[in-house]
Amino acid sequence: MAELAGLWIVRHGESTANVAAARAESAGAELIGLDHRDADVPLSPTGEEQARATGRWLAALPPRRRPEVAVTSPYLRAVRTAELALEDTGVPLSRDERLRDRELGILDGLTPHGxxxxxxDEEARRRRLGKFYYRPPGGEAWTDVALRLRALLGDLRRDHAGQRVLLFGHDALVFVLRYLVEGLTEAELMALTRQHVIANCAITGWSADDDGRLRLDGFNEVGHLHQQGAHPTREDEVRAEPI
Structure with a gap:
């Protein structure tokens, strides 16, 4: 199957849930206290500015490097990030449910303390199975996310061979895309999750080498936010999965 010429994924900008989660975890609360279902969580004002800064990064790319098509998670925070970043670019945007966030089932809305x-018992089961294979009741394992992203990548390679594609999604998706695109092992993927927190509006990208294979050329980059004065969310404010 033909390869893409380039691929990026941008995590959504800071959301009101990110802010609420940081506050709840600092207070030692069990519940994050969300007012919306996960799919309807909006961006915070900081998240909107981060998305606009991402748009300025896109506008500054040379024409031969700019994305030709964009696909977003259908969740509101990702859609709004994409809309703001792509404003006036002319890049066509579509939604794909396979880019939604990892579903946490009964753990949704809980802090790690919660x-x-x-x-x-679930925390103990997760320790026994490992983060990669653990599936919370009613939710998804990382392997489930990998299955839907593997299918999405296949469609992108078929429908947009030789093109540059920009994705907007969620933190777990960034890690799983590295696993799929680069052929990482479970151990290598889990090491990445221990070493890094994906920042809001961070950019991760791959470009095709001389053999037509995608090679990583940037991971979890937030320099565009510093340059544009968009104030990247601090690592301790980034909402992590509760388990």
Whole structure:
């Protein structure tokens, strides 16, 4: 199958859930206290400015490097990030449910403390199975996310061979795309998740080498936010999965 000429994924800008989660975890609360279902969580004002800064980064790319098509998670925070970043670019945008965030099932809306307090058996099961294969009741394992992203990549390679594609999604998707595109092992992927937190509006990208294979040329980059004065969200403010 033909390869893409380039691929990027941008995590959505800071959301109101990111802000609420940081506050709840600092307070030692069990619940994040969300007012919306996960799919409807909006961007915070900071998240909107981060998205606009991402748009300025796009505008500054040379024409031969700019994306030709964009696909976003259908979740509001990702859609709004994409809309703001792509404003006036003319890049066509579509939505694909395979780019949605990892579903956490019964753990949704809980802080790590909340999971330990309310579902100690689940925390123990997760430790036994490992993060990669653990599936919370009603939710998804990382392997489930990998299956839907593998299918999406196949469609992108078929429909946009030789083109540059920009994705907008969520933090877990960034890691899983590295796993799929670069052929990482479970151990290599899990090491990445221990070493890095994906920042809001961080950019990760690959470009085709002389053999037509995608090679990583930037991971979790936020320099465009510093340059544009968009104030990247601090690592301790980035909402992490509860388990």
């Amino acid at each position: 999971v330990r307090a309310r579902y100690p």
